[in-house]
Amino acid sequence: MAGEKIATRVAYGQELLEVAEQYPNMVVLDADLSSATMTSAFAKKYPDRFYDCGIAEQNMTCIAAGMSTCGLIPLTNSFAMFAAGRAFEQVRNSIAYPHLNVKVVGSHGGLSVGEDGATHQCNEDIALMRSLPGMTVVVPCDGYEMRQALRAILAYEGPVYLRMCRLATEVVTDQIEGYHFELGKGVTLRDGDDLSIVASGITVPMALKAAEILEEEGVFARVIDIHTIKPLDEELILQAAKETGAIVTVEEASVIGGLGGAVSELLGSRYPVPVLRHGVNDEFGRSGKANEVLEYYGISPEKIAETTRRAFEMKMA
Amino acid sequence: MHHELQIAATKARILILEGVHAAKAGHPGGSLSCVDALTTLYFHEMKVYPLNPDYPDRDRFVLSKGHCAPALYAVLALKGFFPKEDIKLLRSIKGHVSGHPDMVHIKGVDMSTGSLGQGISTAVGMALAARQLKKDYRTYTILGDGEMDEGQVWEAIMAAAKWKLDNLCAMVDVNGLQIDGSTDDVMPTHPLDKKFEAFNWHVITIDGNDYDEIVAALEEARNTKGKPTVILLKTQKGRGVSFMEKAAEWHGKAPNDKQYELAIAELKAHLAGLEAVYGG
Numbered sequence: 001m002a003g004e005k006i007a008t009r010v011a012y013g014q015e016l017l018e019v020a021e022q023y024p025n026m027v028v029l030d031a032d033l034s035s036a037t038m039t040s041a042f043a044k045k046y047p048d049r050f051y052d053c054g055i056a057e058q059n060m061t062c063i064a065a066g067m068s069t070c071g072l073i074p075l076t077n078s079f080a081m082f083a084a085g086r087a088f089e090q091v092r093n094s095i096a097y098p099h100l101n102v103k104v105v106g107s108h109g110g111l112s113v114g115e116d117g118a119t120h121q122c123n124e125d126i127a128l129m130r131s132l133p134g135m136t137v138v139v140p141c142d143g144y145e146m147r148q149a150l151r152a153i154l155a156y157e158g159p160v161y162l163r164m165c166r167l168a169t170e171v172v173t174d175q176i177e178g179y180h181f182e183l184g185k186g187v188t189l190r191d192g193d194d195l196s197i198v199a200s201g202i203t204v205p206m207a208l209k210a211a212e213i214l215e216e217e218g219v220f221a222r223v224i225d226i227h228t229i230k231p232l233d234e235e236l237i238l239q240a241a242k243e244t245g246a247i248v249t250v251e252e253a254s255v256i257g258g259l260g261g262a263v264s265e266l267l268g269s270r271y272p273v274p275v276l277r278h279g280v281n282d283e284f285g286r287s288g289k290a291n292e293v294l295e296y297y298g299i300s301p302e303k304i305a306e307t308t309r310r311a312f313e314m315k316m317a
Numbered sequence: 318m319h320h321e322l323q324i325a326a327t328k329a330r331i332l333i334l335e336g337v338h339a340a341k342a343g344h345p346g347g348s349l350s351c352v353d354a355l356t357t358l359y360f361h362e363m364k365v366y367p368l369n370p371d372y373p374d375r376d377r378f379v380l381s382k383g384h385c386a387p388a389l390y391a392v393l394a395l396k397g398f399f400p401k402e403d404i405k406l407l408r409s410i411k412g413h414v415s416g417h418p419d420m421v422h423i424k425g426v427d428m429s430t431g432s433l434g435q436g437i438s439t440a441v442g443m444a445l446a447a448r449q450l451k452k453d454y455r456t457y458t459i460l461g462d463g464e465m466d467e468g469q470v471w472e473a474i475m476a477a478a479k480w481k482l483d484n485l486c487a488m489v490d491v492n493g494l495q496i497d498g499s500t501d502d503v504m505p506t507h508p509l510d511k512k513f514e515a516f517n518w519h520v521i522t523i524d525g526n527d528y529d530e531i532v533a534a535l536e537e538a539r540n541t542k543g544k545p546t547v548i549l550l551k552t553q554k555g556r557g558v559s560f561m562e563k564a565a566e567w568h569g570k571a572p573n574d575k576q577y578e579l580a581i582a583e584l585k586a587h588l589a590g591l592e593a594v595y596g597g
Contacts, residue, residue, distance in 0.1 A: 027449060048449075049449070051445065053476060054475070054479075058435075058468075058472060059438045059469055059472035061438075062435045062439045063439070064442060065435075065439050065442060066439030066444075066446065067442040067443070067445060067446045069439070070373075070377075070442075070443055070446035070450065070452075071373065071446070072449060072450070074442075090438075090469075093429070093431065094428075094429070098421055
């Protein structure tokens with residue numbers, strides 16, 4: 001529904017129930033956070049397919065690996081900090097290296113965790129997971145896209161990192177005519193030829209607002225939603241670079257190694273144009289209300305518009 | 318008793334040394350200490366199918382102490398999963414038998430391991446999957462006593478007890494040595510039996526180089542219901558090669574040509590003796 005606000009983690013929890021019968025071999029693992037990762041409804045309805053592993057993310061990650069070798073489709077759930085951070089080496093050696101069919105689901109990604117502060121605000125998960133050979137990395141931008149993403153990663157056989165957020169955010173993708181979710185394919189949400197904003201996660205609605213701000217100034221920005229950061233939709237981004245001549249990447253994650261890193265790597269070697277990376281700079285977060293923290297670190301439509309203006313000036317210079 | 322296991326394990330010991338010597342690297346000490354348990358698992362206890370290695374109802378094995386891959390490869394090759402000659406390319410860019418077990422490229426390997434502490438968790442996952450999928454297969458894993466330093470091992474031990482996984486049997490190769498010295502000096506883990514008991518496991522302590530005791534312990538594990546079983550294998554690192562026994566230096570070192578010849582001569586003489594008495 002237009003203007004509806006829902007956290008991607010909430011949409012995920014609801015959609016788990018919707019897909020449960022279609023995937024009888026799907027099992028859900030959690031590490032004592034089911035009321036926050038939103039797996040609790042699944043646990044209640046399917047207690048024999050839910051495994052609470054306690055506060056032991058490393059063990060949970062490897063249990064899932066073992067299960068998948070026997071034909072189950074396990075989804076591990078924890079905060080991004082622990083799913084991708086604490087258990088990084090377990091994901092690497094026991095899931096990615098043997099390329100097992102495990103879906104690692106990190107909720108509470110990025111700064112929008114809010115009050116819990118820096119220890120729980122994981123800005124590095126995308127860079128970490130993207131560095132693993134054969135790993136698919138998906139960051140849905142809203143509740144509607146999350147539902148399609150969950151179905152797509154279950155249909156795909158192989159390791160996936162799925163990042164979700166705590167904060168309720170606006171749903172925009174259900175308003176896009178012809179919107180279609182396909183793993184590894186970006187979606188052009190708004191046309192424009194002056195430059196392109198390539199965004200992921202909860203910054204996508206912000207990027208759309210930034211494009212509106214710039215339109216009033218006579219600058220027409222294309223907005224591309226990259227829900228799959230790996231494998232990257234190289235074709236769509238190269239086309240944007242060729243047609244619009246400058247790129248701004250936007251994400252609620254470190255400017256080192258995430259979407260910004262992926263796009264810079266691609267364009268640096270294939271079609272160099274100015275690329276500005278808007279995200280969390282090389283620093284830790286802090287406590288505060290989610291919206292305050294995002295604002296404090298410049299994750300807002302106004303600041304995205306500022307970076308975009310700068311990129312346009314670089315292109316014109 | 319179980320002379321056939323004694324013969325197979327001696328052949329496995331020869332393959333281990335051939336591989337480690339050819340690679341000029343690897344972990345002979347811990348491979349030799351756990352190979353009697355591994356041989357008993359693959360030649361006596363487990364249902365496995367070398368011609369159909371991925372058969373879904375097979376028993377599972379995870380070498381949690383993945384650095385003892387030479388022992389696993391030797392037993393898998395003797396069992397017929399792949400040619401014995403392949404072991405001469407251990408750790409080589411030309412071969413497929415890598416430094417640590419790799420389930421993607423090596424037939425018969427149920428889980429890729431090498432990073433200590435992770436294997437037992439994956440074995441817990443396999444045992445849970447058997448229950449979920451209503452299958453009768455059993456899951457076995459071997460850990461090192463040095464590996465017990467890893468915190469994740471204890472996470473897995475708690476989880477296996479929580480879910481009362483009586484279809485899971487862990488074995489700990491208690492050879493008393495790890496890379497930097499004796500386990501008592503590096504990081505004391507004793508008393509392992511009391512620790513496992515406190516974590517609600519059924520505990521069996523045996524001479525881990527005695528086939529009768531291994532066979533009996535595995536049977537006891539199979540008949541134990543309502544909780545997972547651990548078999549503490551009291552073993553000697555380097556077992557079977559006189560100058561390698563109970564010496565930490567042979568944890569991760571290959572023998573030189575002269576040492577290799579001595580070791581092989583000793584093992585071949587032993588094998589010939591066994592075969593002369595009990596048949597080949």
